[in-house]
Amino acid sequence: MNTLFGDMAANLATFNPELEAINAARPHAEKIVELNRDDQMFEQGIKSDGSVIGRGDYHPVTKEKKAAEGQRYDHITLRDTQKFHASMKVKFNDKSFKITADDKKTNDLTGAPEYLTDIYGDEILGLTDENLDFVKEKFILPTLQQTFRHKLFANKNTF
Numbered sequence: 001m002n003t004l005f006g007d008m009a010a011n012l013a014t015f016n017p018e019l020e021a022i023n024a025a026r027p028h029a030e031k032i033v034e035l036n037r038d039d040q041m042f043e044q045g046i047k048s049d050g051s052v053i054g055r056g057d058y059h060p061v062t063k064e065k066k067a068a069e070g071q072r073y074d075h076i077t078l079r080d081t082q083k084f085h086a087s088m089k090v091k092f093n094d095k096s097f098k099i100t101a102d103d104k105k106t107n108d109l110t111g112a113p114e115y116l117t118d119i120y121g122d123e124i125l126g127l128t129d130e131n132l133d134f135v136k137e138k139f140i141l142p143t144l145q146q147t148f149r150h151k152l153f154a155n156k157n158t159f
Helices: 004-012 017-044 060-068 116-120 129-152
Strands: 089-092 097-100 104-106 113-115
Touching: 004 129, 017 089, 017 097, 017 129, 113 116
Parallel strands: none
Antiparallel strands: 089 097, 104 113
16 A cells, blocks of 8 residues: 555656756757857857957957957957857757857868867857856756656645
């Protein structure tokens, strides 16, 4: 014979917090990319570790071009052609997520292929601690709490 607490324990045994957290983040993949691309790179010019993407100024011709296009030129944004930013996406597995992008570009002077992650570091892709906390608090935690309550009180009218 099952008891209320026995049922609750059995229901909770099916709760996998890691998997549930990743599932809670999946619908918000575009917002995760926006935080990396728009907030960190474009607005702040920073990498996931909080460091500045690149040192120095844009060439005066580049500044002129960016100004004409309404782009920022006060710091490096990695948005010159917008190809890199447009290619950003989130890849999920059962325990984590990772922001990826096509970071291959052609060197303006030599025409040789090069990679933005080789130039600026792998940290250009990923969320700062502040943005990761935002994702956890805004998207993951509320869903985890709801899922936990649902598992705990499955088939009960005690929500």
